Amino acid sequence: xxxxxxxxxxxxxxxxxxxxxxxxxxxxxxxxxxxxxxxxxxxxxxxxxxxxxxxxxxxxxxxxxxxxxxxxxxxxxxxxxxxxxxxxxxxxxxxxxxxxxxxxxxxxxxxxxxxxxxxxxxxxxxxxxxxxxxxxxxxxxxxxxxxxxxxxxxxxxxxxxxxxxxxxxxxxxxxxxxxxxxxxxxxxxxxxxxxxxxxxxxxxxxxxxxxxxxxxxxxxxxxxxxxxxxxxxxxxxxxxxxxxxxxxxxxxxxxxxxxxxxxxxxxxxxxxxxxxxxxxxxxxxxxx
Numbered sequence: 103x104x105x106x107x108x109x110x111x112x113x114x115x116x117x118x119x120x121x122x123x124x125x126x127x128x129x130x131x132x133x134x135x136x137x138x139x140x141x142x143x144x145x146x147x148x149x150x151x152x153x154x155x156x157x158x159x160x161x162x163x164x165x166x167x168x169x170x171x172x173x174x175x176x177x178x179x180x181x182x183x184x185x186x187x188x189x190x191x192x193x194x195x196x197x198x199x200x201x202x203x204x205x206x207x208x209x210x211x212x213x214x215x216x217x218x219x220x221x222x223x224x225x226x227x228x229x230x231x232x233x234x235x236x237x238x239x240x241x242x243x244x245x246x247x248x249x250x251x252x253x254x255x256x257x258x259x260x261x262x263x264x265x266x267x268x269x270x271x272x273x274x275x276x277x278x279x280x281x282x283x284x285x286x287x288x289x290x291x292x293x294x295x296x297x298x299x300x301x302x303x304x305x306x307x308x309x310x311x312x313x314x315x316x317x318x319x320x321x322x323x324x325x326x327x328x329x330x331x332x333x334x335x336x337x338x339x340x341x342x343x344x345x346x347x348x349x350x351x352x353x354x355x356x357x358x359x360x361x362x363x364x365x366x367x368x369x370x371x372x373x374x375x376x377x378x379x380x381x382x383x384x385x386x387x388x389x390x
Contacts, residue, residue, distance in 0.1 A: 104181045106174055106214035108165075111181055117213070124207050125194025129254035131211075132156040137219060137348050138179050138187035142387035144348060145311050146172055150191075152311070156250045157193060164193065165210045172388075178216035186219040188349065194253065222350065227376070230356030230368050233285065233345075234270035235334055236261045240283040243306045251308065258286040272345060274337075274358075277306045282332040285345055288353070289313040292332065293342035293364075293371050302329040312346040315386065319378045325371060342369030344376075352376040 105117035125131035134153045137144045150168050157164050166174075171191065179187050191214050198207035238261040246254065257275075265273030265286070272285045282301050284290055289310040291300045298320050303309050320327045337343065343355035343363045352375050354368035 106178050108212055119211055120197040122197045123194055123211055124198060125253050131194030131253040132251055133192040135348055136189040139387055141179060141185050144386055146388045148311050159247060159250045163210055165212045174214055178214045182216050184216060184218055187216050188219045190215045230354035231271040232357035233272045233274050233355050234265045234268050235359055236264040236273040236275060238264060238275060240275040240277045240306050248306050248308050262286045281305045283307050288345035288347045291344050292337055292340035294340055298325050298327045299330055299332060301332055310347060312348055316346050316375055319375055323378060342372050344372045352379050
């Protein structure tokens with residue numbers, strides 16, 4: 103495996119970062135996870151635009167222009183001779199003296215990792231997965247802006263640990279108002295009375311790119327949608343439920359807190375949206 107580190111490709115074994123890097127010391131940095139299909143990246147421009155917005159919120163200088171970064175993402179896929187790929191771009195504050203002042207770090211650290219994408223089991227989509235409503239609360243938006251994809255991921259890790267402990271695949275967090283927000287790496291959707299509902303951004307969620315695609319596809323399919331405030335009882339009473347993110351696409355949920363969702367099988371709206379996503383995928387990949 104070849105990893106792009108700062109200004110060159112290096113073998114995986116040589117891809118090392120200083121112990122004084124503030125990404126390591128304080129989680130001070132941002133990242134994006136992408137997926138490539140047949141060597142072409144899903145929503146590459148939007149991913150890199152969001153990376154820039156996250157960096158801007160942290161007053162973190164991007165080390166290279168977006169166009170050059172896009173070229174490096176493509177080069178990482180090609181260098182590793184990949185077609186179906188997982189790509190992660192990380193930008194940290196960089197190495198500096200110990201202390202919280204960002205001015206201590208003169209040069210950001212840039213890392214691009216591209217590796218083979220391993221498909222999820224077919225059963226995830228034919229039978230659905232289980233989720234658990236965890237005790238760990240979503241960070242207050244006023245404390246850590248949810249639109250920033252930062253390296254400070256401890257909130258999500260704690261939630262994931264809880265989910266694993268009860269045998270669930272994904273943990274879903276509530277906010278301080280007991281509203282449903284999102285999973286540890288996913289956005290949440292439920293179907294009620296034929297209407298597709300998802301937590302509003304005001305609930306403290308990351309507005310996922312796949313979430314946006316699904317809302318657009320639902321509109322094209324004439325499925326009514328609503329971005330709203332949802333509670334645990336809405337999940338328990340839902341006809342269907344699914345999660346979205348870049349790697350999962352549209353992932354059915356058939357059990358929540360050990361209770362069946364709907365009839366305990368992936369529902370028709372979930373299946374229609376997953377099929378529509380697959381059909382529309384070619385138009386969502388970067389042009390070559």
